[in-house]
Amino acid sequence: MKKNEINSIEIARIAGVSRSTVSRVINNYPNVPQATRDKVMQVIEQYKYSPNFSARIMSGMKTRTIGLFLISPEEVFHDSLTNSLITGFIESASNQGYYVLTHIIRNTRDSEVLRKVKETFYQQRIDGGVFIGAANHEPLIEELIAEGYVVGIIDQHIEGRNEPNRVICNFGNDQGMKQGVDYLASLNHRRIGFIAGDPLRCSGPEKLEGFKAAMRSHGLAVNPEWIIPADFSEKSGYNSVKQWLSHVKELPTAIFACNDSVAFGALAALQEAGLCVPGDISLMGFDDHLLSSRIQPALTSIHVDFAEMVDTLASRLIKTIEEPDKEFKKYVGTTELVIRESCRAI
Amino acid sequence: MKKNEINSIEIARIAGVSRSTVSRVINNYPNVPQATRDKVMQVIEQYKYSPNFSARIMSGMKTRTIGLFLISPEEVFHDSLTNSLITGFIESASNQGYYVLTHIIRNTRDSEVLRKVKETFYQQRIDGGVFIGAANHEPLIEELIAEGYVVGIIDQHIEGRNEPNRVICNFGNDQGMKQGVDYLASLNHRRIGFIAGDPLRCSGPEKLEGFKAAMRSHGLAVNPEWIIPADFSEKSGYNSVKQWLSHVKELPTAIFACNDSVAFGALAALQEAGLCVPGDISLMGFDDHLLSSRIQPALTSIHVDFAEMVDTLASRLIKTIEEPDKEFKKYVGTTELVIRESCRAI
DNA sequence: CTGAAAGCGCTTACAG
DNA sequence: CTGAAAGCGCTTACAG
Numbered sequence: 001m002k003k004n005e006i007n008s009i010e011i012a013r014i015a016g017v018s019r020s021t022v023s024r025v026i027n028n029y030p031n032v033p034q035a036t037r038d039k040v041m042q043v044i045e046q047y048k049y050s051p052n053f054s055a056r057i058m059s060g061m062k063t064r065t066i067g068l069f070l071i072s073p074e075e076v077f078h079d080s081l082t083n084s085l086i087t088g089f090i091e092s093a094s095n096q097g098y099y100v101l102t103h104i105i106r107n108t109r110d111s112e113v114l115r116k117v118k119e120t121f122y123q124q125r126i127d128g129g130v131f132i133g134a135a136n137h138e139p140l141i142e143e144l145i146a147e148g149y150v151v152g153i154i155d156q157h158i159e160g161r162n163e164p165n166r167v168i169c170n171f172g173n174d175q176g177m178k179q180g181v182d183y184l185a186s187l188n189h190r191r192i193g194f195i196a197g198d199p200l201r202c203s204g205p206e207k208l209e210g211f212k213a214a215m216r217s218h219g220l221a222v223n224p225e226w227i228i229p230a231d232f233s234e235k236s237g238y239n240s241v242k243q244w245l246s247h248v249k250e251l252p253t254a255i256f257a258c259n260d261s262v263a264f265g266a267l268a269a270l271q272e273a274g275l276c277v278p279g280d281i282s283l284m285g286f287d288d289h290l291l292s293s294r295i296q297p298a299l300t301s302i303h304v305d306f307a308e309m310v311d312t313l314a315s316r317l318i319k320t321i322e323e324p325d326k327e328f329k330k331y332v333g334t335t336e337l338v339i340r341e342s343c344r345a346i
Numbered sequence: 347m348k349k350n351e352i353n354s355i356e357i358a359r360i361a362g363v364s365r366s367t368v369s370r371v372i373n374n375y376p377n378v379p380q381a382t383r384d385k386v387m388q389v390i391e392q393y394k395y396s397p398n399f400s401a402r403i404m405s406g407m408k409t410r411t412i413g414l415f416l417i418s419p420e421e422v423f424h425d426s427l428t429n430s431l432i433t434g435f436i437e438s439a440s441n442q443g444y445y446v447l448t449h450i451i452r453n454t455r456d457s458e459v460l461r462k463v464k465e466t467f468y469q470q471r472i473d474g475g476v477f478i479g480a481a482n483h484e485p486l487i488e489e490l491i492a493e494g495y496v497v498g499i500i501d502q503h504i505e506g507r508n509e510p511n512r513v514i515c516n517f518g519n520d521q522g523m524k525q526g527v528d529y530l531a532s533l534n535h536r537r538i539g540f541i542a543g544d545p546l547r548c549s550g551p552e553k554l555e556g557f558k559a560a561m562r563s564h565g566l567a568v569n570p571e572w573i574i575p576a577d578f579s580e581k582s583g584y585n586s587v588k589q590w591l592s593h594v595k596e597l598p599t600a601i602f603a604c605n606d607s608v609a610f611g612a613l614a615a616l617q618e619a620g621l622c623v624p625g626d627i628s629l630m631g632f633d634d635h636l637l638s639s640r641i642q643p644a645l646t647s648i649h650v651d652f653a654e655m656v657d658t659l660a661s662r663l664i665k666t667i668e669e670p671d672k673e674f675k676k677y678v679g680t681t682e683l684v685i686r687e688s689c690r691a692i
Numbered sequence: 693c694t695g696a697a698a699g700c701g702c703t704t705a706c707a708g
Numbered sequence: 709c710t711g712a713a714a715g716c717g718c719t720t721a722c723a724g
């Protein structure tokens with residue numbers, strides 16, 4: 001039933017040349033006279049011939065395909081931020097003529113899965129890969145980079161690892177935390193809590209340190225009781241704050257959440273406990289999630305540009321694949337305070 | 347730098363067997379004694395050997411990869427519904443051990459792009475493909491199906507086309523429109539307008555016909571002046587309603603939008619014109635978009651289960667790829683009325 | 693400028 | 709149960 005029976009031998013025969021010449025035409029080699037080129041092209045057009053993909057790869061050509069690996073233990077269908085990260089990346093790559101091979105990794109401890117991911121690189125199914133949601137020191141990623149593959153990573157920083165095939169995209173967490181704390185301080189808050197993100201991810205500790213530094217710069221004390229451990233999910237925001245409320249002795253006047261999803265969860269927990277935001281306690285997020293302007297109260301947050309980030313990531317990755325150089329590339333996205341309704345002056 | 351130098355010849359040599367036997371072990375053929383199998387497996391494990399992907403395809407094996415083609419003339423990064431469709435599909439496929447090769451098609455009239463999509467099938471980069479956002483009669487899709495490829499399509503219905511390699515997933519548009527009109531009628535609305543979707547897409551005319559049929563069943567007249575043409579985007583909802591308001595003589599008491607995105611746009615246009623929803627006019631959507639419960643007023647809508655749909659689509663497509671049969675498969679998702687605040691009794 | 697031939701790394705009849 | 713060999717369809721030195 002399916003038939004793409006025509007191959008380069010047939011094309012060569014019909015055009016009255018050799019396969020070598022057909023190949024030269026296909027690949028736009030310069031050493032083919034225009035007349036020959038035209039003759040061959042015409043046959044190619046006529047028979048709608050296109051060279052077999054696998055055969056080309058077997059002879060060492062590039063795949064023009066990028067692997068996109070999303071690490072997420074949980075279902076991701078309803079997480080609009082992750083979704084737009086994925087789609088945004090595919091969109092950028094598509095615009096540059098690349099296909100994206102996406103796979104979701106549930107568990108980075110499952111050696112079978114790890115094996116399959118590495119095979120994707122080994123078998124030349126992809127020219128390079130991108131990881132989203134990985135721990136900062138994920139061994140899988142470090143191995144791939146050590147082996148010379150081009151790897152893009154969102155949210156990673158490892159001191160002194162500056163290989164040219166390591167393409168990093170982060171946001172300015174220090175800057176963002178400072179903008180948030182500056183704003184809260186300007187509203188006269190001095191007792192500020194922080195919901196911390198996943199300590200294994202780069203931005204978890206980075207945001208926590210940024211928070212502490214920003215507090216110090218205002219001469220404000222960081223109360224360890226008000227550092228609430230969580231990860232980056234809405235659910236963890238809810239659970240952590242709920243549990244924290246059950247034992248905390250004295251409340252801060254404001255809480256800074258490591259991201260907006262966590263803030264949504266925190267908001268639900270606070271409201272459930274009968275606390276009004278921002279009446280009783282101010283709440284600030286980070287990311288400027290799609291929903292943040294829609295919820296009640298609209299969430300004050302730190303805006304970051306995910307669309308630009310994934311676009312930059314795709315472009316740099318492709319550039320590194322096509323023209324490898326010796327230069328290490330690292331993108332740090334800017335952050336911007338967006339004032340809405342969830343924080344009030346006291 | 348990159349090295350996966352070991353191949354089946356080496357493995358065979360080290361294990362003291364032939365490549366044929368190595369291949370038999372890899373592919374789990376029954377005619378290999380356990381002792382031989384163990385011996386070979388041990389060498390494979392030891393050298394972390396994995397057979398070259400392209401070479402396997404060249405010898406006729408499956409790719410375990412599905413193509414996902416999203417047709418969208420516009421940027422899709424901020425469209426959370428499309429995003430979750432894509433991610434949901436990838437998620438389902440991943441769970442079944444398949445990779446998804448995604449590409450975004452900006453323009454189905456660009457023959458260069460069309461060519462590349464078809465090549466993806468011809469070159470056996472994928473075992474089957476899925477199209478989202480296609481016109482009901484998209485020739486590209488019909489050609490691929492005619493050539494025997496397994497193709498999944500969201501939102502298509504062509505009378506009499508029941509090939510077993512055509513995997514269709516729709517929602518019950520008739521049923522949904524009826525539920526919506528029934529509800530509006532129960533609120534005593536008799537003058538109901540409709541914002542129609544893209545006429546080239548299957549669900550565009552289907553919803554319009556469903557609307558008319560439902561109106562008839564209540565003995566209500568359909569005023570042609572209140573049928574507002576649009577496509578399925580928020581922007582078109584806004585523009586169409588804005589323009590419509592500028593010339594419509596008399597307003598209906600309720601408007602049914604072909605989907606929630608369009609309803610969001612319509613809502614903005616109505617509010618801009620000083621009309622209050624639902625005070626002055628009731629508004630009803632379709633899809634139960636992630637945002638519908640969050641906006642002001644929360645949008646009454648027809649709920650459909652996209653997550654289940656893409657999951658079903660992935661499963662059926664994979665089943666059709668792996669065990670082709672003679673049976674035509676068509677999924678029709680159920681619809682359910684979700685009452686919120688945007689419609690009032692009159 | 694161009695062709696014959698090697699090489700890429702598998703799988704699978706075929707023969708034993 | 710197992711191996712030698714053909715075949716998949718390209719690209720690219722190599723030689724002319």
